[in-house]
Amino acid sequence: MLLLVGGAGAQEADVLFVVLGKMSLYTQDVEGSITLRDHHFVAEIMPKAGGTILAGTLSSRDDPTDRYVFASEGEAFLAHGGRFDVPAKLHTAHPDGEYVFSYETASGRMDAQVLELSKRASIGDVLDAATITLTQSGRPVRADAIDPSVDLEVRWTVAREMTRNPESVVDDLTFVLAFDCFGNRIAHSGRPFQEGSFLTYRDDRFLIEADALSSGLRYSLIVEQATADAAIHEGVPGIATYATLTFLDLETIGEAKESCPVESP
Numbered sequence: 001m002l003l004l005v006g007g008a009g010a011q012e013a014d015v016l017f018v019v020l021g022k023m024s025l026y027t028q029d030v031e032g033s034i035t036l037r038d039h040h041f042v043a044e045i046m047p048k049a050g051g052t053i054l055a056g057t058l059s060s061r062d063d064p065t066d067r068y069v070f071a072s073e074g075e076a077f078l079a080h081g082g083r084f085d086v087p088a089k090l091h092t093a094h095p096d097g098e099y100v101f102s103y104e105t106a107s108g109r110m111d112a113q114v115l116e117l118s119k120r121a122s123i124g125d126v127l128d129a130a131t132i133t134l135t136q137s138g139r140p141v142r143a144d145a146i147d148p149s150v151d152l153e154v155r156w157t158v159a160r161e162m163t164r165n166p167e168s169v170v171d172d173l174t175f176v177l178a179f180d181c182f183g184n185r186i187a188h189s190g191r192p193f194q195e196g197s198f199l200t201y202r203d204d205r206f207l208i209e210a211d212a213l214s215s216g217l218r219y220s221l222i223v224e225q226a227t228a229d230a231a232i233h234e235g236v237p238g239i240a241t242y243a244t245l246t247f248l249d250l251e252t253i254g255e256a257k258e259s260c261p262v263e264s265p
Helices: 087-093
Strands: 015-028 034-047 054-062 068-071 071-074 078-082 095-105 110-115 132-136 152-156 173-180 183-190 207-208 220-227 229-231 235-253
Touching: 015 095, 015 110, 034 087, 034 095, 068 078, 071 132, 071 152, 078 087, 078 095, 110 229, 110 235, 132 235, 152 220, 173 235, 183 207
Parallel strands: 015 235
Antiparallel strands: 015 034, 034 078, 054 068, 054 095, 071 078, 095 110, 132 152, 152 207, 173 183, 173 220, 220 235, 229 235
């Protein structure tokens, strides 16, 4: 069930959307092999451009003592649950059900935005990892041999569970992000509920333009696929999701103008 409440609140001026989800994180190596990092419970408050989130908490409606505090991490405010090596431990520690977002922004306060997290019948324990492939000029390219003078096309396998919940205000979503070794974001496929394009389950590729790449550097690429059971509460979209993220390290050929920082062992 999706909770859809009309009207708008002052906090709508600051908050783009909130997210509640169970995520499975995987790493793909240069040969295409995929290994599990962990399964993770997480909630997010994403501010609008120029918006300010002051504080927030997440709690289980069934067990109010099951409570998490949001903290600023990069662009967003995040609250983390546990990380687990098997899905059963994730579901036991963080059962599906209704969770309550309470937060304060520069423009107003949200006392109780409720999201119901529920695993769809089509999903097994979690979503499977996407497999990423890379091409330049129509030809396959290794992740450690990217030509920085040529556009890089990122493709991925679409999870079979991805679709459109007819009760949701948005299709299931896909996000592609890339960062250089200095922590700068060099590509982002876009977000819903704001101006500009974004990806859904209907998409299976994204182009990183050559202008974003430099010679001799390492990059981190992320492809995320997320079911979206989404509704609007007092003007703020809320997304309950099961998601899968695949991380792939990239490396461009050529001589770097500035060396990447030394990686910690």
